Amino acid sequence: GQQLNQSPQSMFIQEGEDVSMNCTSSSIFNTWLWYKQDPGEGPVLLIALYKAGELTSNGRLTAQFGITRKDSFLNISASIPSDVGIYFCAGQAQAGTALIFGKGTTLSVSS
Amino acid sequence: DAGVIQSPRHEVTEMGQEVTLRCKPISGHDYLFWYRQTMMRGLELLIYFNNNVPIDDSGMPEDRFSAKMPNASFSTLKIQPSEPRDSAVYFCASTQRGRETQYFGPGTRLLVL
Numbered sequence: 001g002q003q004l005n006q007s008p009q010s011m012f013i014q015e016g017e018d019v020s021m022n023c024t025s026s027s028i029f030n031t032w033l034w035y036k037q038d039p040g041e042g043p044v045l046l047i048a049l050y051k052a053g054e055l056t057s058n059g060r061l062t063a064q065f066g067i068t069r070k071d072s073f074l075n076i077s078a079s080i081p082s083d084v085g086i087y088f089c090a091g092q093a094q095a096g097t098a099l100i101f102g103k104g105t106t107l108s109v110s111s
Numbered sequence: 112d113a114g115v116i117q118s119p120r121h122e123v124t125e126m127g128q129e130v131t132l133r134c135k136p137i138s139g140h141d142y143l144f145w146y147r148q149t150m151m152r153g154l155e156l157l158i159y160f161n162n163n164v165p166i167d168d169s170g171m172p173e174d175r176f177s178a179k180m181p182n183a184s185f186s187t188l189k190i191q192p193s194e195p196r197d198s199a200v201y202f203c204a205s206t207q208r209g210r211e212t213q214y215f216g217p218g219t220r221l222l223v224l
Binding site for chain 2: 031035041043045088
């Protein structure tokens with residue numbers, strides 16, 4: 001079955017630093033999504049990408065849909081303490097099918 | 112609009128007991144998903160429904176797990192009998208056809224002793 005490899009597993013950074021995480025897939029996706037999960041809550045959508053090569057921003061967050069359609073990255077600029085949480089990538093092969101999730105990147109930010 | 116609603120938020124039970132988790136999707140959404148999250152395995156899809164019909168249940172661990180969606184506004188995930196290895200956070204999510212952005216509920220934290 002399809003698998004997503006998300007890296008790094010965890011990151012420990014200082015407030016103000018930039019962060020980058022990525023996901024790679026063994027097969028092609030038509031949609032890439034990035035979610036954030038705060039402790040004790042469900043994942044919340046951050047950014048959705050629908051086209052190969054697409055670069056989308058949401059505030060300090062920027063994500064890109066890889067040209068090969070098998071990868072995506074998420075950048076967070078000028079991190080702040082509330083960025084702490086688990087970030088998940090998710091891919092979808094076709095509309096109406098289930099999302100495949102990465103294992104998550106746990107981000108810790110020290111002030 | 113209310114988001115996805117799950118109940119209970121926490122459940123502690125003893126091995127062998129029946130556990131029923133409940134989910135109310137966002138009104139108008141025709142897809143409903145059940146996920147399980149553990150430290151070891153991350154987020155795993157258990158089953159999903161479209162228009163109340165199960166489409167893919169290949170993620171359901173074994174016969175002890177069952178899910179139903181009797182109408183568009185309610186779904187249940189049942190574990191009978193429960194085992195300690197079922198301890199996890201169970202999430203429900205919903206979306207509309209053609210919109211890939213799934214909306215997650217707050218989850219049910221299940222502990223089986």
